[in-house]
Amino acid sequence: MTQTDLPVVSTLPADLSTLPEPAHTERPGTSPTEVPRNQADTLRDIVDCHHVAATLEWLDNHPPHLIADELARMDAVSAGMAFRLLDKDRALDVFEELEPVDQQQILTGLRDQSFRELVEEMDPDDRARMLREAPAKVAKKVLAGLSPEERRITAILLGYPEGSVGFYMTPEVVALPRNLPVAAALQMVRAKGSNAETVYTLPVVDSGRRLIGVVELRDLVLSSPDAMIADLVESEPQFARATDSAEKAARLMQGANLINLPVVDSEDRLVGLLTIDDAIEVIEAADSEDVARQAGTTPWSGHYMAAGVFQLARYRAMWLLLLLVAATLTVTVTGAFEGTLEQASHLALFIPLLIGAGGNAGAQAATTCVRALAVGEVRVSDLVKVVWRECRVGLVLGCMLAVVGMVIGGLFVGAKIAVVVGITLVIICGWAATIGGTMPLLAKKLRIDPAVISAPMVTTLVDATGLVIYFTTAKIVLGI
Numbered sequence: 001m002t003q004t005d006l007p008v009v010s011t012l013p014a015d016l017s018t019l020p021e022p023a024h025t026e027r028p029g030t031s032p033t034e035v036p037r038n039q040a041d042t043l044r045d046i047v048d049c050h051h052v053a054a055t056l057e058w059l060d061n062h063p064p065h066l067i068a069d070e071l072a073r074m075d076a077v078s079a080g081m082a083f084r085l086l087d088k089d090r091a092l093d094v095f096e097e098l099e100p101v102d103q104q105q106i107l108t109g110l111r112d113q114s115f116r117e118l119v120e121e122m123d124p125d126d127r128a129r130m131l132r133e134a135p136a137k138v139a140k141k142v143l144a145g146l147s148p149e150e151r152r153i154t155a156i157l158l159g160y161p162e163g164s165v166g167f168y169m170t171p172e173v174v175a176l177p178r179n180l181p182v183a184a185a186l187q188m189v190r191a192k193g194s195n196a197e198t199v200y201t202l203p204v205v206d207s208g209r210r211l212i213g214v215v216e217l218r219d220l221v222l223s224s225p226d227a228m229i230a231d232l233v234e235s236e237p238q239f240a241r242a243t244d245s246a247e248k249a250a251r252l253m254q255g256a257n258l259i260n261l262p263v264v265d266s267e268d269r270l271v272g273l274l275t276i277d278d279a280i281e282v283i284e285a286a287d288s289e290d291v292a293r294q295a296g297t298t299p300w301s302g303h304y305m306a307a308g309v310f311q312l313a314r315y316r317a318m319w320l321l322l323l324l325v326a327a328t329l330t331v332t333v334t335g336a337f338e339g340t341l342e343q344a345s346h347l348a349l350f351i352p353l354l355i356g357a358g359g360n361a362g363a364q365a366a367t368t369c370v371r372a373l374a375v376g377e378v379r380v381s382d383l384v385k386v387v388w389r390e391c392r393v394g395l396v397l398g399c400m401l402a403v404v405g406m407v408i409g410g411l412f413v414g415a416k417i418a419v420v421v422g423i424t425l426v427i428i429c430g431w432a433a434t435i436g437g438t439m440p441l442l443a444k445k446l447r448i449d450p451a452v453i454s455a456p457m458v459t460t461l462v463d464a465t466g467l468v469i470y471f472t473t474a475k476i477v478l479g480i
Contacts, residue, residue: 365436394433
């Protein structure tokens, strides 16, 4: 993105100058215009005091990512007041650190001129992600305020499917022809580099803009000026297609230790680069979604501290209701074995212990396998190996727990019930680990997000089947 000198996003605005200054009690050694405050005060604490000078001081002494985090924690009015005190360069840096939902909150409070300047200076990929989540009214306003070239680039990115590499890539790339000498290549980088998001990785293309390879800026700088690009280019580079999964491409960059990944279309023509900062955001978003689903909640964007109580409850309620309905299986199983419980009432004492152990073992296996799938350590083709491995792990864990369970059972209810508890623990843990390790891989094979087969769902299933195992074992061992 070309970094041109634009008017300041805002000087000290009129609407802030009217804010009332709080009354302060003068202390010894302190002038009436100074505001004694703790160095640990947050930006929100200072803004709530309506003291502009202290707010400016805080903003000047903190980096963009920390300012963005503080703004995300604040309500729309307070965040807008603080943001309008930033100069144009820091305002852009801070704005690009915000999540799209928080960016929209800031934009709604800006005047038209500041609004246009800010979105014009954004990197195209960041702007496209914001528009994807913005209300139609905001998106229309943003597009209308862009220059024709920026509008064209943004429209191209918005044309790619959400979650694809094309949606996250930057199209502003310095591409080098293969037949250039190093001196001419460096001159091209100097001439066009200010318009590109990055110049550390330089794709090399043929006359039809088809990707041939890449060359690093470091290699250019350290090479002889007379050397040819064709002699320096890394052929057979790692690359992604614009329609590929962004998470898959980001994991590739992570595994191959790449800072940029060339992106091509269906005909191998260069269309952009996936940069390391965007790849990190993709991985972070994917991991956050997996964690949310494994915990039995709906993924959502935005800062936790800025969310309301009812908003958080709404994201969690649906899964809890589904799990509550699924838990009726446990009630049904208990009712079916009511006669067994009547003949050996002590069996009821160990139900929480057994279903807790089984549920936790299943949750551990499910979480481990979901993570292994995400980072590429396990493939769907490894299903049989995973089943065999997790079954053995579960049996080992069951044997360890059975020793403790039998001691506890022997102390409280006698040897026979203790034997039932010990045998059940071995079987339940083996079964739970097998189920927990299998379900994510089966989900992947059926093209379902493995994280949807979350730990709570596995736990609920294991609870019901664990009771069947427990009561069946009791009937066989006790002869009832």
